[in-house]
Amino acid sequence: VEAGEKDVVLMGATGTGKTKSLQLMAEQLATNGVPVFMADIKGDLSGLAEPGESNDKVAARAKDVGQAWEGKGFDVEYLSLGGEGKGVPVRATVTSFGPTLLSKVLGLNATQESSLGLIFHYADANGLALLDLKDLRAVITHLTSDEGKEELRELGGLSKQTAGVILRALVNLEARGGDQFFGEPEFDPADLLAVEGDRGVVTLLELADQQADPTLFSTFLMWLLAELFEDLPEAGDLDKPKLVFFFDEAHLLFDGSSKAFVDQIEQTVRLIRSKGVGVFFVTQTPKDVPDDVLAQLGSRVQHQLRAHTPQDA
Numbered sequence: 001v002e003a004g005e006k007d008v009v010l011m012g013a014t015g016t017g018k019t020k021s022l023q024l025m026a027e028q029l030a031t032n033g034v035p036v037f038m039a040d041i042k043g044d045l046s047g048l049a050e051p052g053e054s055n056d057k058v059a060a061r062a063k064d065v066g067q068a069w070e071g072k073g074f075d076v077e078y079l080s081l082g083g084e085g086k087g088v089p090v091r092a093t094v095t096s097f098g099p100t101l102l103s104k105v106l107g108l109n110a111t112q113e114s115s116l117g118l119i120f121h122y123a124d125a126n127g128l129a130l131l132d133l134k135d136l137r138a139v140i141t142h143l144t145s146d147e148g149k150e151e152l153r154e155l156g157g158l159s160k161q162t163a164g165v166i167l168r169a170l171v172n173l174e175a176r177g178g179d180q181f182f183g184e185p186e187f188d189p190a191d192l193l194a195v196e197g198d199r200g201v202v203t204l205l206e207l208a209d210q211q212a213d214p215t216l217f218s219t220f221l222m223w224l225l226a227e228l229f230e231d232l233p234e235a236g237d238l239d240k241p242k243l244v245f246f247f248d249e250a251h252l253l254f255d256g257s258s259k260a261f262v263d264q265i266e267q268t269v270r271l272i273r274s275k276g277v278g279v280f281f282v283t284q285t286p287k288d289v290p291d292d293v294l295a296q297l298g299s300r301v302q303h304q305l306r307a308h309t310p311q312d313a
Helices: 019-029 056-065 094-106 111-127 133-143 146-153 160-174 189-193 206-211 214-231 259-275
Strands: 007-012 036-040 075-081 202-206 242-245 275-283 300-302
Touching: 019 036, 019 275, 019 300, 036 133, 036 214, 094 111, 094 133, 094 160, 094 214, 094 259, 111 146, 111 160, 133 146, 133 160, 189 214, 214 242, 214 259, 214 275, 259 275, 275 300
Parallel strands: 007 275, 007 300, 036 202, 036 242, 075 202, 242 275
Antiparallel strands: none
């Protein structure tokens, strides 16, 4: 993959070598001075920091293709999404996450999502900073009180049943480790654009105990992209991107997503290339990514796709 490539989907069944392709792409991009962000879902990418060790098979392969093989380590930064991970903990405030992304994490339907949007609107209009989940719960509790109902009467109000659903979802999210992610200090996505000398820095996100909550992981990646889109200036068509963002296990992002959520993803993917950011979706089959998003991706890398049904084909 050329260093100038910006939008790619990498597909293939389990065991067909997608992870090795990820490693090689990341190494080539970093060598060409492009910072890379990847989620280390299974813990098998962290070795990028250490030079590889040669063996008889590697030496024989290098001789066959006429190349001089030498192991190289890369500059790697480690982040951790909640829990007791070994990387630098990553946090974000509830306010910056916004109602659309938070609704995806909470598993809310369209009606509940619109009610959550009303709650965010009230907090913003009254200068209330929603830093963590406790702040959001406090605002919801206030808006279901007699005083809060009067304040929302002109905006349509918040039903007690809907508020109860949202509150229960927030409690469940805290139990799944969400309380360790939402809060301050908030991670600055601009830190992903680091370059050491003439080589890009590879940033690896460790999931720690968030493997049990894939929705939070995938939605956090979307938050990172959205923040980059908001913060970065227009860059036009660069010779090489400022950052390449690997979106691994992309199917997690789209499972059960609302139309508003998918529309936001499509818009971000379509427009973020003008900010100099490349997005690589990594998934098992092209069916995992909606057609409108697939249409925005310039290249496709396929690993032994297996078609067992007409729709697969």
